[in-house]
Amino acid sequence: MTRKTRRLWLVIACVACLGTAAALILRAFSSDIVFFVTPSQVVASPPPKDRTVKLGGMVVAGSVHRERKGETPVATFNVTDGQAAVTVHYEGILPDLFREGQSVVAIGTVQPPHDFAATEVLAKHDETYMPKEVAEALKKAGKWDPRFGPPPSAESWNQMTVQDARKNTATQPATN
Amino acid sequence: MSASPTFVARTGNFFHRYANPGQFLKLGARLQPWLTWPAILLTLTGLGWGLFFSPADWQQGDSVRIMYVHVPAAILASAGYAGLAICGLLSLVWRHPLADLAAVEIGPVGASITALCLATGSLWGKPMWGTWWVWDARLTSVLVLFFLYLGHIALIRAFDDPQRGYKAAAILALAGAVDLPIIKFSVQWWNTLHQPDSITLTGAPTMSSSMLWPLALSALGMGLGFAAIVVARTRAAVMESRIRALLSSPRRRGNAA
Amino acid sequence: MTHLPYIAASYGLFAIMALVFSIGAALRLKRDRIRLATLEQKAPRKAGAAPQS
Numbered sequence: 096m097t098r099k100t101r102r103l104w105l106v107i108a109c110v111a112c113l114g115t116a117a118a119l120i121l122r123a124f125s126s127d128i129v130f131f132v133t134p135s136q137v138v139a140s141p142p143p144k145d146r147t148v149k150l151g152g153m154v155v156a157g158s159v160h161r162e163r164k165g166e167t168p169v170a171t172f173n174v175t176d177g178q179a180a181v182t183v184h185y186e187g188i189l190p191d192l193f194r195e196g197q198s199v200v201a202i203g204t205v206q207p208p209h210d211f212a213a214t215e216v217l218a219k220h221d222e223t224y225m226p227k228e229v230a231e232a233l234k235k236a237g238k239w240d241p242r243f244g245p246p247p248s249a250e251s252w253n254q255m256t257v258q259d260a261r262k263n264t265a266t267q268p269a270t271n
Numbered sequence: 272m273s274a275s276p277t278f279v280a281r282t283g284n285f286f287h288r289y290a291n292p293g294q295f296l297k298l299g300a301r302l303q304p305w306l307t308w309p310a311i312l313l314t315l316t317g318l319g320w321g322l323f324f325s326p327a328d329w330q331q332g333d334s335v336r337i338m339y340v341h342v343p344a345a346i347l348a349s350a351g352y353a354g355l356a357i358c359g360l361l362s363l364v365w366r367h368p369l370a371d372l373a374a375v376e377i378g379p380v381g382a383s384i385t386a387l388c389l390a391t392g393s394l395w396g397k398p399m400w401g402t403w404w405v406w407d408a409r410l411t412s413v414l415v416l417f418f419l420y421l422g423h424i425a426l427i428r429a430f431d432d433p434q435r436g437y438k439a440a441a442i443l444a445l446a447g448a449v450d451l452p453i454i455k456f457s458v459q460w461w462n463t464l465h466q467p468d469s470i471t472l473t474g475a476p477t478m479s480s481s482m483l484w485p486l487a488l489s490a491l492g493m494g495l496g497f498a499a500i501v502v503a504r505t506r507a508a509v510m511e512s513r514i515r516a517l518l519s520s521p522r523r524r525g526n527a528a
Numbered sequence: 529m530t531h532l533p534y535i536a537a538s539y540g541l542f543a544i545m546a547l548v549f550s551i552g553a554a555l556r557l558k559r560d561r562i563r564l565a566t567l568e569q570k571a572p573r574k575a576g577a578a579p580q581s
Contacts, residue, residue: 103364110445117449121460128461130407151462190401192330200464217400222469224335224478226326241330249475256481257326314546322539334531337538344542383545391538398531496546503553510560517567 131200135179141207149202150183150211151219152176156195156242174199174211181205185213192218196242221245225252228260235264292369292509299506306502310495317489325485335482337395343490344388345413347497349451351381352416354501355423356448359441369505371437372512374444375427376504380497382420389413400464408457409465412450419447 121128131151132142142148151174158173170189173180183201193199198221203213223246225233230246232255233239239246246252255263321339328335355377361370392410393403404410427440458467469478476483 099364106360106363106445109442110448113446114449117453121453128408130405130461130463133462190399192399192401194330197330215402217402217405217464219464220330220399220466222466222477224331224338224469224482225329226479226481227329228326229479230329246477249477253475253478253483254480318539318542322535332531333535336535340538340542380549383549387541387545390541394534394538398534496550500549500553503557507553507556507560510557510564514560514563514567517564 133176133179134174134181135176137181137205137211138179138209141205144204144206147202147204147214149200150174150181150205150213151198151200152181153244154193154195154197154199155180158182159195170216174201181209181211183211183213183216185216187216189216190218192220194241196240196244223249226257226260228257228264229255232260232263292372292512295369296506296509299502299509303499303502303506306495306499310492310499313488313492314496315492317485317487317492320485321482321489325482326479328482331399334395334398337391338482339486339489341388341391341395342486343493344384344391346490347493348381348385348388348413348416349454350494351377351384351497352419352444352447353451355381355420355444356451359444362437362441363445369509371433371441372508373501373505374423374437374440376508377501378420378424378427380500380504382417382424384497385413385417385420389417405464407463407465408461409454409463412454412457416447416450416454419443419450423447 131149134150134152137148137150153175155173155175158171160171162169162171164186167186168188170185171182172185173182175181183203185201185203193216198219200217200219201211201213202215202217203211205211225246229252230239230241233246233252234241238251318339321336325336325339327333355374358370358374358377361367362374389410392413396405397403423440423443426443427436430436430439457463458465470476470483478486
């Protein structure tokens with residue numbers, strides 16, 4: 096039985112060592128594990144012009160301008176993290192989920208001081224899942240505007256059924 | 272330390288009494304229908320509900336229905352590896368023969384469900400994010416989990432003496448378990464393209480209950496299905512080892528006599 | 529519903545995987561049960577003994 100106990104302690108010690116090692120490695124590399132940098136980081140210390148960075152943030156409401164350069168659509172929009180904003184220029188088709196207020200990750204290079212030339216734009220959706228009708232009802236009730244931020248606390252809507260939402264939108268004709 | 276030998280001895284007795292291979296065959300045969308049929312029923316209900324009756328998401332539209340396959344697959348990928356790690360512990364400390372047989376059988380099932388998680392994630396990411404794959408912390412740590420499964424599958428079958436394979440694979444399973452908390456917390460510790468968890472222990476789920484119900488049913492159903500397949504495969508493995516024992520010792524002795 | 533192919537592919541992959549694993553496990557159990565039964569008929573005194581791996 097002592098041999099079994101010794102084996103148990105040996106296993107526990109090995110797992111503990113390994114866990115500590117992994118934690119230390121991850122801590123050391125955590126800046127590289129980060130998938131994107133924020134606009135305030137870019138503004139505070141702009142990376143070199145030739146280095147590809149991933150810029151993550153929210154598309155500022157009212158800042159999106161879409162044009163066409165020949166066949167390719169060109170979009171210009173501001174990306175913010177609440178503290179600083181960077182103007183992103185992108186030639187190409189934006190993802191379906193792209194909209195004002197959406198979180199996006201733009202991959203490209205920084206053009207100091209506040210511009211960013213993107214070669215690729217990814218939409219980052221949040222962890223909120225709600226039916227279209229519920230979102231409509233929240234918008235109609237004036238509780239949420241998706242262009243300006245995340246939805247209200249989940250308790251206030253996660254029990255709302257599609258039927259409830261339809262009823263709410265029907266009884267409150269366009270308040271905004 | 273003084274109390275631990277009795278603890279280890281007692282737990283050892285417990286495992287040997289309730290999980291020796293002969294006992295397991297009886298228990299497994301009785302348990303099997305209670306896993307299989309609810310699994311089929313709940314999975315079909317959950318996925319049918321998710322595919323046809325749950326509402327479309329306000330921003331993702333119908334693509335959100337991929338969630339009802341992807342999320343249970345992701346949960347099971349981690350849970351399966353946790354099972355592998357527990358088998359590894361039982362094998363290394365208590366030398367439990369059933370734990371080794373179960374580890375051999377969990378590996379391929381777990382690897383496949385991890386592959387399903389990665390594939391459905393890709394199929395979800397392309398229309399929503401605009402990319403099949405990114406090297407963010409969540410996606411990469413799940414890919415690491417997939418390779419850990421593959422390593423385990425290869426290692427446990429790599430030796431002529433199965434005992435050595437069992438030991439090496441058990442060590443790999445325990446060491447690889449470090450990846451599980453990394454997967455779980457990757458979306459909180461680092462910025463990722465992958466969104467954070469909608470269902471947490473601390474707050475209300477940021478998911479409409481009309482989507483949460485089908486998700487819960489399919490997760491429960493697929494979980495039971497995973498267990499049913501692992502139990503069935505382990506029962507088969509116990510029978511096979513018994514067949515090998517019968518073929519090798521008494522017959523040969525009988526032929527020689 | 530432009531994303532239908534992605535949804536169909538996800539559910540299809542799951543269905544294929546579930547079928548392959550469950551049918552595989554069922555066939556393996558059936559085969560082993562038959563083989564074990566015939567072997568134990570030939571050597572009844574060893575029946576019920578714990579397997580030695």
